[in-house]
Amino acid sequence: MSKAFGTPFGMTKNGEEVRELVLDNGVLSCRILTFGGTVRALTVPGREGPVDVVLGYDSLAQYETEGGYLGALVGRFANRIAQGRFVLDGREHVLACNDGPNHLHGGAVGWSHRVWTVEALTAERAVLSLDSPDGEEGYPGRVQAKVTYALEGEALTIHYEAVSDRDTPVNLTNHSYFNLAGHDSGTVLDQELQLFCTSYTPTDETSIPLGRIDPVEGTPMDLRAPVPIGARIGEDFQQLVWGRGYDHNFVVDGQPGVMRPAAVARSRATGIVMEVETDSPGVQFYSANFLEDGRKGKGGAVYGFRHAFCLETQHFPDSPNQPAFPSCILRAGEEYDQTTRFRFSVQGE
Numbered sequence: 001m002s003k004a005f006g007t008p009f010g011m012t013k014n015g016e017e018v019r020e021l022v023l024d025n026g027v028l029s030c031r032i033l034t035f036g037g038t039v040r041a042l043t044v045p046g047r048e049g050p051v052d053v054v055l056g057y058d059s060l061a062q063y064e065t066e067g068g069y070l071g072a073l074v075g076r077f078a079n080r081i082a083q084g085r086f087v088l089d090g091r092e093h094v095l096a097c098n099d100g101p102n103h104l105h106g107g108a109v110g111w112s113h114r115v116w117t118v119e120a121l122t123a124e125r126a127v128l129s130l131d132s133p134d135g136e137e138g139y140p141g142r143v144q145a146k147v148t149y150a151l152e153g154e155a156l157t158i159h160y161e162a163v164s165d166r167d168t169p170v171n172l173t174n175h176s177y178f179n180l181a182g183h184d185s186g187t188v189l190d191q192e193l194q195l196f197c198t199s200y201t202p203t204d205e206t207s208i209p210l211g212r213i214d215p216v217e218g219t220p221m222d223l224r225a226p227v228p229i230g231a232r233i234g235e236d237f238q239q240l241v242w243g244r245g246y247d248h249n250f251v252v253d254g255q256p257g258v259m260r261p262a263a264v265a266r267s268r269a270t271g272i273v274m275e276v277e278t279d280s281p282g283v284q285f286y287s288a289n290f291l292e293d294g295r296k297g298k299g300g301a302v303y304g305f306r307h308a309f310c311l312e313t314q315h316f317p318d319s320p321n322q323p324a325f326p327s328c329i330l331r332a333g334e335e336y337d338q339t340t341r342f343r344f345s346v347q348g349e
């Protein structure tokens with residue numbers, strides 16, 4: 001079915017064809033791959049012309065082999081599950097441990113590495129679907145997921161839907177690496193970030209939440225007023241030391257299930273402002289601390305340490321094992337429904 005839409009981008013190692021879809025509403029344009037439902041480019045107006053604000057690759061082989069989940073849709077469970085184990089409805093489920101002792105981003109072959117089907121495509125909207133069989137990566141139940149990318153004026157909206165035939169954890173996000181000065185412009189340490197988050201979930205040294213919800217006040221995790229990302233990233237604060245920088249789930253103020261502001265980021269170089277709104281309980285702010293120097297990106301760009309930031313709207317990490325966290329369990333027959341919106345504008349000098 002996908003074959004009818006977009007243009008060819010390459011063949012996976014397994015011989016599956018991958019297509020690239022282009023959305024353009026005259027304000028924003030983006031390129032989406034059927035591989036991982038990946039946002040490969042997102043071009044937005046800047047003070048001096050259009051700027052591509054997401055990191056990406058020119059070849060499918062890089063998407064298949066290099067780590068980092070650049071631009072991908074992540075599932076069935078984004079972020080970590082401790083020791084790759086959880087108990088649901090009295091049964092233990094065992095998942096791959098692909099991040100040290102823990103399960104990360106859906107496992108050995110998460111949804112980020114599967115080819116999605118194109119259900120519909122217009123100039124401003126792409127609808128992708130994925131059928132995840134019962135037992136995939138150790139998860140219970142067959143999940144049928146649908147993700148809609150829509151350009152709406154100055155915003156890119158991502159709408160995630162899923163149903164399952166058995167109870168199962170579901171936590172979907174998009175793992176775009178943003179750099180509002182341009183994907184090829186170097187570090188983001190001088191870009192400003194504000195998080196509408198009064199608390200966060202501190203972790204152990206393997207990035208598994210301790211179960212507590214701590215106030216950000218009085219710590220470098222306090223990003224409630226806009227600050228350059230680099231302002232406090234180097235402080236001797238245990239959470240930042242363990243994460244090699246920011247790599248934490250922040251609790252979005254207000255009520256989960258209701259659209260509300262999560263973050264605002266800004267580059268003074270291009271004037272680009274990105275506002276993030278979501279109905280998710282949390283957002284992972286990750287300052288690309290594991291993006292190694294010298295990685296080859298689009299159009300000859302060279303990416304490196306902290307050349308981007310991710311704002312992954314999500315359920316809290318390890319939710320399947322943390323009874324105090326908002327439930328991430330999609331009950332059989334119920335509907336998973338989550339929306340995140342990235343709105344772009346340009347600010348003067």
Ligand code: BGC
Nearest residue numbers: 068069079247284286290312
């Ligand atoms: C995680 C990081 C990880 C990155 C890429 C983020 O969501 O929190 O620890 O390195 O994804 O895999």
